[in-house]
Amino acid sequence: MKPDLQIVGAGLTGLTAAIEAAERGWRVTVAEAHSSPGGRARTLAEPFRANLGTHAIYVDGSWWEWLERRDLTPPIVEAPRLPGLVRAGGRLGPWPAELSQAIAALPAEAPAEESLRAWLLRHVDAKTAEAIIAVVFIFTFDHDPGRLSAAFAHQRLRRALAGGVRYVVGGWSTLVDLLAERAVGLGARIRTQTRVLALPEGPTILATSLASARQLTGDSSLTWPSARTVSVDMGLRAEDSPDWFRVLDLDDRIYAARYSLADPTLAPAGHELLQISAACAPDERKADAERRVHRLLDQCWPGWPAAVQWQRSALRTHCTGAVDLPGTTWHDRPAISRGGTLTVATDQSAAPGLLAEVGIAAAQLAVRQLGEPSRPTQAYERV
Template sequence: MESITVVGGGLAGLTAAIVCAESGARVRLLEAHRTLGGRARTTGAPYVAHEGPHVFYSDGPFWDWLAACDLIGAHTAVPLRGLAGFRFRHGGRLRRTPPAVLLPVLTRRSRPAPADLDFHTWIRERHGAATATALSNLAGVFAFDADPGRLSAAFVWPRLLRVFTANPAARYVTGGWSALIDRLAAHARALGVRIETGVRVSELPAPPVIVATSLDAAATLIGSPLPRVESGRTALLDVAVRAAPGDAFVVSDLDEAGWLERFTLPDPSLAPAGESLIQAQLPLRPGESKADGLARLEALVDQALPGWRTRLTWRRDAVAHRRTGALDLPGHTWRDRPAIARGGGVFLAGDQVAAPGLLSEVSFHSAVTAARLALALRSTVPG
């Protein structure tokens, strides 16, 4: 029987491989790195830091699929004590409650948003410029863009409502996403998937083939350009500090679209006992250097974690470039992103292709669609 090859061992690649194998296909998964995970990789213990945000949303299809496959493992919701640790930076100051300019908008949750108008303009026309700017920067938690207000209103609005619901659906997988990757890989192997790491693919394998890599790598592999998509670029800072009372759990930066989260509050296993592991990100402005972005980001950390520099036990910083999924500009929707089916038995999967969802859910939807199309193609080949 025809086999299916999956190139890329991140969330999308592993999901596609599992869906194919569950239908009885022979599957071979090739990963260029020595370890699986893609952008879900983490640093090694004792400080388990991720390359970006690492929560799932329990009201989404990816979570339901993981639960049906018994792959979620130990996890936690937003801890009750964490709700008291939310902070908002607005007007250069930290505050414990959302500024009044946000409340009239977030309480009107049923309104539809247009796809052909930018979010800032849509809000400004109804609630004024101050509300539009603060609400746009609130979207930094999922957009990772220096100006989220420029994005399609239909892209920003439903995501804001979903993330900032009264009953948070965010879920933290204990041990970080690397623990989830390990479970996905073990499940794939149990289904017969042949996983090969440290294999850099330079020529497109025989179809059916699912390419679950970055768009740049995918374009090189398939030998044709792909439509460009907007994607976030941020200064990223991970720090571990000796824990102290009063440290914020989450800070949403309504001034500059930044974000900070103390991930050891819901999952203490990510750092040694008595220490807190915090990740902060701030979108880089056009042409801004890493050094300048980090300087602005550290100013946010100064406010969220007083005295953190004297408590520091571990640190790393980086620029996260095109690592935050696709962002839709006015006049565009997810359907305008690179299509999953590329012709000739080649399919794309990942967080920047034509599939709906929030963050990792785009990877999930595209992976499932790519797997089903590959299975359908395989079934038409005489064998």
């Protein structure tokens, strides 16, 4: 009989772990507190299909290759060929070519022990340094990316600008459904509306947030810095809408994109889905961050309040992945193996990757560390 493996959490991390483990011969049970799999990768029901978590997927990483080998890649679309706007110095305009040139001219490597701001100021002027720091917000969600490790920020900046992103048609739930179906097809059991209140006995992967893992284990060392972000999602009538796809606010650390222009299935006909992320400092109130968002919209979408048909907002803490401070790297984050047969796979674990990819890599490492108890049910090249 195959040995049992318990996985807590059926987000992208937990489902990836379930597939890897089932392939290797484990009998897998996944417990999910919500009524459906997905975790932070869930998508709201119609009419406006907003993603609860991240919005795009980088197709140049090892996880995309993992999906391709298993014929699990979801249908994707690229960003529409519409201009993007950058707000700098209070003015809106196109992406400044000189900013790309400055980023390209930076050294190939940056030190982990130095802050991004201090390192940049040795290579560019102060105005350019702050502009680059503002761009780093897009993939860290941090209110002041200049305080982060130069190596952490620079590596991700190079990749984010070089690789590009794709958008999953129908929202993240499309990919979640593919992963869940494959996991079940390999014999995994996914039990929704099952909240785990105590650590399961035997081999276990906690594929939750780091805070939830800390609460379940009582292990105070399960902590790592993350960002504090306000998300604002809106469904708007499309008439008299502007001609941009996305806006990057370098002044106020805000990123806005009209995702339904890339994927029309996300909004009803004649409407658009706009999703916005705004950096939120530790002492800033949610309402103050929302006011900053509204000021940006006043400038880039005149008359937007009259077009709003639906909206929601939330303050999100410790749910946008790990950020590494100077003197640390991903190797210093909480270890995946916690002794015995307990492993913890989160997007703040000691694993490489960009944003949610960290959790995916942690899941794969967790399965490997638990070993292969029997011959895999299906052979794949390992990531």
